[in-house]
Every structure is written in C-alpha cells, then in structure tokens.
Amino acid sequence: MIFYDCATAPSPRRARMFIAEKGLSVETREVSLAKGEQLSPEFLAIHPGATVPVLATESGLILSENIAIATYLEEMHPEPPLLGTTAEEKALIQMWNARIEHQLGLAIAEALRNGNPHMKGRALPGPDNFEQIPALAKRGLERATLFFDRLDAHLADRDYIAADGFSFADITGFVFVDFARVIKLRVDDTRPDLKRWYDRIAARPSASL
Ligand SMILES: N[C@@H](CCC(=O)N[C@@H](CS)C(=O)NCC(=O)O)C(=O)O
CATH class of the missing domain: 3.40.30.10 (Glutaredoxin)
Structure with missing residues (x-):
C-alpha cells in the first residue's frame, strides 16, 4: 500500500x-x-x-x-474497531462523522479558502479554479463557531463523541477542532467540555503525528 x-x-x-x-x-x-x-x-x-x-x-x-x-x-484490519461493532454504534459514528465534516470541516474550509489572499483563485480544492466569495469567509467562521458550541454541549455528559470509546468520529472531530486555529477559533476554558474531550484525544500518540 x-x-x-x-x-x-x-x-x-x-x-x-x-x-x-x-x-x-x-x-x-x-x-x-x-x-x-x-x-x-x-x-x-x-x-x-x-x-x-x-x-x-x-x-x-x-x-x-x-x-x-x-x-x-x-x-x-478490524482491530481495534474504529467504525463501531453494533448497528447502533456504526450508525452513530457515521452520523457524527458526517455532521462534523459538513458543519465544521466545510465551514472552516469556507472561511479559510474564501478569506486567505494566498488562496485567491483556489476557493475550492480539486483540479478546477474557483474565485473567492468573501461573504462565505464570514459565514464559515460563524458556522464553525456555532458548531464549537454544539459540540461543547454534546460533550457535557460524555467522554467520546459517538460511542462509549474512541472512534473515527473523534478523529474527525479532533482534527477539525484543532485545524480551526487557522481561522482563529481555539479551544479554551470558555467551552470546558469541548476542552476536556480535546485534551483527552490530544494525549493519544496518534494525535502528535
Ligand atoms: N472529503 C475529502 C477531502 C479531501 C481534501 O479536500 N483535501 C484537501 C486537503 S485538507 C486537499 O487535498 N486540497 C487540495 C487543494 O487545496 O488544492 C476527504 O475526506 O478525504
């Protein structure tokens, strides 16, 4: 491979x-x-x-x-399972993964790619060139900020995003929450449950690669 x-x-x-x-x-x-x-x-x-x-x-x-x-x-390579083992787990992991991609990952991309002068003419990834739409930069930051709040509320009474243990949804969440720093959105004590979860995932060896 x-x-x-x-x-x-x-x-x-x-x-x-x-x-x-x-x-x-x-x-x-x-x-x-x-x-x-x-x-x-x-x-x-x-x-x-x-x-x-x-x-x-x-x-x-x-x-x-x-x-x-x-x-x-x-x-x-089924072990350790990261996409769930029961019907419920599998469905919840996919649900949260899709939510995070659409509501956080794409929102950050919208904000970064439409606002950063270095990405002029490259507002979307892929082989085709698209011009920036400045209004999307503003909307992307608003959407990402709202999703930080939602994730903080969701994590109030749980250790991991979608299942009892670590899963693919935590990988997607951690990577995009961390990447939000490029649009000046950071995890801090104003969202304590998001921070508790973020620190837990950041301590895994795979998070430092
Ligand atoms: N939905 C795809 C997204 C892939 C994607 O957009 N990758 C970005 C990097 S984060 C890329 O290759 N960008 C190329 C570019 O900016 O031209 C996935 O999950 O793999």
Whole structure:
C-alpha cells in the first residue's frame, strides 16, 4: 500500500491518525500542497481529483476520501474497531462523522479558502479554479463557531463523541477542532467540555503525528 499524505493539511491527518490507531505502518509519500504538487501531472495521473489523502491498495485500487480509506482499512484490519461493532454504534459514528465534516470541516474550509489572499483563485480544492466569495469567509467562521458550541454541549455528559470509546468520529472531530486555529477559533476554558474531550484525544500518540 502507498499512502499519499500532506503534513500540513487536515484531511490527510485524519487518515494518518486512523492508520496509526490501527497500528499499521504504511509506505508514505508526501504531497506538498504548499508547492502545488497535488496539481502536478504525476499526482493527477494517480488521482485526477487532486486531493489528499489517497491510499493506493496492494490490489491497485486508488482510494480518495477519508470515509473510503477508513472503511477499507477497518475491513482489512478490524482491530481495534474504529467504525463501531453494533448497528447502533456504526450508525452513530457515521452520523457524527458526517455532521462534523459538513458543519465544521466545510465551514472552516469556507472561511479559510474564501478569506486567505494566498488562496485567491483556489476557493475550492480539486483540479478546477474557483474565485473567492468573501461573504462565505464570514459565514464559515460563524458556522464553525456555532458548531464549537454544539459540540461543547454534546460533550457535557460524555467522554467520546459517538460511542462509549474512541472512534473515527473523534478523529474527525479532533482534527477539525484543532485545524480551526487557522481561522482563529481555539479551544479554551470558555467551552470546558469541548476542552476536556480535546485534551483527552490530544494525549493519544496518534494525535502528535
Ligand atoms: N472529503 C475529502 C477531502 C479531501 C481534501 O479536500 N483535501 C484537501 C486537503 S485538507 C486537499 O487535498 N486540497 C487540495 C487543494 O487545496 O488544492 C476527504 O475526506 O478525504
């Protein structure tokens, strides 16, 4: 297997954490988004969608999208389970993962990509160039802030986001909550339950990779 990673970006960090939590060691190639390597002919030949993470499996399958990579690895390496074992757990993990991607991950991307002068003409990831819409930068920050509040309330009486133990939903939540620093949104004592959970996940070895 080959894992196409980028040390500075949140989406590949989710796959990196997942691989580490599974105790796997996978050959890794760095794709520098800062240098635009995702748009190089070499990388486009592997994944025309021009995003990371990508996992090339031993059978030659090219998997982009965290959910696809996680599903494949969970099936091939079931222990420890990160996508749940019961019907309820599996459903709740998927539900929270989707909520976090849409309401937090995309909100941060909206704020960053439409507000940062370095991302002019690159308001969306992928092979096509889109101009920035400044109003989306403002809306993205508002949406991300509201989701921080929701997650803080959700975590008031629980240790993990979706199940009794650590799961893929915690990986997605942790990576995006941490990445929110790029839009100047940080976890602090004003959201104590979010902070308690964040500190618990940050202490896992996979969180420092
Ligand atoms: N839904 C995808 C998102 C992948 C994605 O958007 N990755 C970003 C990095 S966080 C990317 O490759 N960006 C390329 C670019 O900005 O041109 C996943 O979960 O894997």
